[in-house]
Amino acid sequence: MGKVTMTVNGKSRTAEAEGRTLLVEWLREGLRLTGTHVGCDTSQCGACVVHVDGAPVKACTVLAQELDGAEVRTIEGMADADGSLGTIQQAFQDYHGLQCGFCTPGMVMSAASLLEENPKPSEAEVRHYLEGNICRCTGYHNIVKAVMAASGQEVAPVAAE
Amino acid sequence: MYDFELLKPATIDEAAAMLAEGDAQALGGGQTLIPTMKARLAQMDRLVALSGIDAIRGVCTDDDGRICIGGGTSHATVAREYAKSYPALASLAGRIGDPAVRSRGTIGGSLANNDPSACYPAAALASNATIVTNTRDIGADDFFQGMFTTALEEGEIITEVRFPVPEKAAYEKFIQPASRFPLVAVFVAKFADGVRVAVTGASSDGVFRWSEAEQALSDDWSADVVAGLAAPGAEGMISDLHGDGAYRAHLVKVMTARAVKGAV
Ligand SMILES: Cc1cc2nc3c(=O)[nH]c(=O)nc-3n(C[C@H](O)[C@H](O)[C@H](O)COP(=O)(O)OP(=O)(O)OC[C@H]3O[C@@H](n4cnc5c(N)ncnc54)[C@H](O)[C@@H]3O)c2cc1C
Ligand code: FES
Numbered sequence: 405m406g407k408v409t410m411t412v413n414g415k416s417r418t419a420e421a422e423g424r425t426l427l428v429e430w431l432r433e434g435l436r437l438t439g440t441h442v443g444c445d446t447s448q449c450g451a452c453v454v455h456v457d458g459a460p461v462k463a464c465t466v467l468a469q470e471l472d473g474a475e476v477r478t479i480e481g482m483a484d485a486d487g488s489l490g491t492i493q494q495a496f497q498d499y500h501g502l503q504c505g506f507c508t509p510g511m512v513m514s515a516a517s518l519l520e521e522n523p524k525p526s527e528a529e530v531r532h533y534l535e536g537n538i539c540r541c542t543g544y545h546n547i548v549k550a551v552m553a554a555s556g557q558e559v560a561p562v563a564a565e
Numbered sequence: 566m567y568d569f570e571l572l573k574p575a576t577i578d579e580a581a582a583m584l585a586e587g588d589a590q591a592l593g594g595g596q597t598l599i600p601t602m603k604a605r606l607a608q609m610d611r612l613v614a615l616s617g618i619d620a621i622r623g624v625c626t627d628d629d630g631r632i633c634i635g636g637g638t639s640h641a642t643v644a645r646e647y648a649k650s651y652p653a654l655a656s657l658a659g660r661i662g663d664p665a666v667r668s669r670g671t672i673g674g675s676l677a678n679n680d681p682s683a684c685y686p687a688a689a690l691a692s693n694a695t696i697v698t699n700t701r702d703i704g705a706d707d708f709f710q711g712m713f714t715t716a717l718e719e720g721e722i723i724t725e726v727r728f729p730v731p732e733k734a735a736y737e738k739f740i741q742p743a744s745r746f747p748l749v750a751v752f753v754a755k756f757a758d759g760v761r762v763a764v765t766g767a768s769s770d771g772v773f774r775w776s777e778a779e780q781a782l783s784d785d786w787s788a789d790v791v792a793g794l795a796a797p798g799a800e801g802m803i804s805d806l807h808g809d810g811a812y813r814a815h816l817v818k819v820m821t822a823r824a825v826k827g828a829v
C-alpha cells in the first residue's frame with residue numbers, strides 16, 4: 405500500500421493504492437467517484453475512459469501508482485461550472501445518445517478527446533474515433549449525431565456509414 | 566490480479582538492475598500485460614514501469630536518415646510524428662486498437678510481445694528495422710523467432726527502434742472488428758535495392774517475410790504481378806473461428822496486392 409496523489413478534475417486528491425490497484429478502482433473506491441464505469445474489465449469496451457494528462461485512457465488498464473502526480477479528468481469534471489450539463493453531455497441528451505447510460509461516461513470522454521484533436525470531425529471520423537467504445541443499446545447512430553451536434557455541425561437526419 | 570510491487574525507475578540502468586533481480590518484469594504501456602495479469606496468465610513479484618524513463622520516449626532522425634523511435638514511445642505519438650516522413654508507419658500506428666489503447670501502448674511493448682497478429686512486427690520486419698536494447702543492436706530478421714518469441718534475453722529492454730525509410734510503403738490491415746487486431750495484415754516496403762513484404766496475423770509462427778512476393782515485386786513493382794503468384798501454403802497458417810488457414814493464405818495475397826497499389 406502507498407498513498408497516491410493526482411489532480412482529479414482540478415483538485416488535488418489522495419487515496420491509498422496497492423501495486424495492482426487500477427486507476428478505475430482508485431477513482432471509484434478510493435475517491436468514490438463512481439461516474440467512471442467498468443463494463444468489461446478486459447480493455448475492450450471503453451466504459452472506463454478518462455483523460456490522463458490530456459489523453460484518453462482506459463482506466464481499467466492503467467495502474468494507479470504509475471500515475472502519481474498525473475492530471476486526471478473524469479465524467480464528473482465534464483459539467484459546466486454552474487453544475488449544468490457540458491456541451492457534449494447536453495448534446496447526448498438532446499439527440500438521445502443514451503439509453504441505459506452505462507457506456508455514456510466513456511463515450512463522452514472519448515468524444516471530448518476527439519473534439520479536442522479534431523474540432524470539426526466528419527461523421528466517418530466520429531465513428532472511427534469511437535471504435536473502442538461499445539454501446540449495447542443505442543445502435544450508435546444517435547451517439548454520432550450527438551457528437552456532430554456538440555461540434556457545432558449540422559446533424560444529418562439519417563446517419564450514414 | 567495477484568498483487569505485486571510496482572517499481573518506477575528513472576533511468577535505463579536502474580530499470581535493468583531492477584529487472585535483473587528475482588521475479589521481475591517490465592511494464593510498457595500495459596495494454597497487453599495488464600489484461601494478461603488480470604486473467605492470471607502472468608504474475609510476478611515486481612513490475613518495473615518503464616514509463617518514467619524519459620530517455621526511451623520520443624522520436625528523432627539519425628545521420629543515416631533512419632527514424633529512431635524510443636522503445637517507450639506511444640502509438641499515438643508515432644501516428645502524429647510520422648504522418649509526413651513515413652506515412653505507412655504513421656498510418657499503422659494510428660490504426661492500432663482505438664485511441665485509448667494508442668495513448669498508452671508502446672512500440673517496445675508491441676515488439677517484445679510479438680503477438681502473431683500484432684501490427685508493429687510487420688513494419689519492423691518489412692522496413693528491416695534495427696531493434697536497439699540496453700545491451701545490443703538486433704536486426705529485425707534475427708529478432709522475431711516465432712509466436713510470442715523474440716531474441717530478447719530475460720530482462721533485456723528495448724530502448725529504441727531504428728527504421729530505414731523506404732521509397733514507398735503501405736500497410737494493409739484486414740481488421741478483425743471484435744479485437745481490432747488484424748485478421749491478416751501485410752506491410753510492403755520498396756527500397757532502392759529491393760522490396761520486402763512482411764505478413765502478420767496469418768502464420769502460427771508469427772510475422773514472416775513472403776519471399777516469392779518480394780522477388781516478384783523487386784523485378785516488377787506492380788499489383789498485377791502479385792495477382793499472378795500462388796498464395797502461400799495454407800499449412801502452418803492460423804485456423805480459428807474467424808477464418809481458416811486457406812482463407813488467411815488467400816488474404817495474404819489480396820492484402821499484398823492492395824498494399825502495392827496503395828503504397829506512398
Ligand atoms: C482493445 C485493444 C486493441 C488492440 N489492438 C491492437 C492492434 O490492432 N494491433 C496491435 O499491434 N496491437 C493491438 N493491441 C495491443 C497494443 O498495441 C499493446 O499496446 C502492445 O501489444 C503492447 O505494448 P505495451 O506498451 O502496452 O506493452 P505491455 O503490455 O506493457 O507489455 C507487453 C510485453 O512487453 C514487455 N515490454 C514492454 N515494454 C518493453 C520494452 N521497452 N522492452 C522490453 N520488453 C518490454 C512486457 O514485459 C510484456 O511482456 C491492442 C490492445 C487492446 C487492449
Ligand atoms: S471497463 Fe475498461 S475497457 Fe471495458
Ligand code: FES
Nearest residue numbers: 503505539540541
Ligand atoms: S446506452 Fe446502454 S450501453 Fe450505451
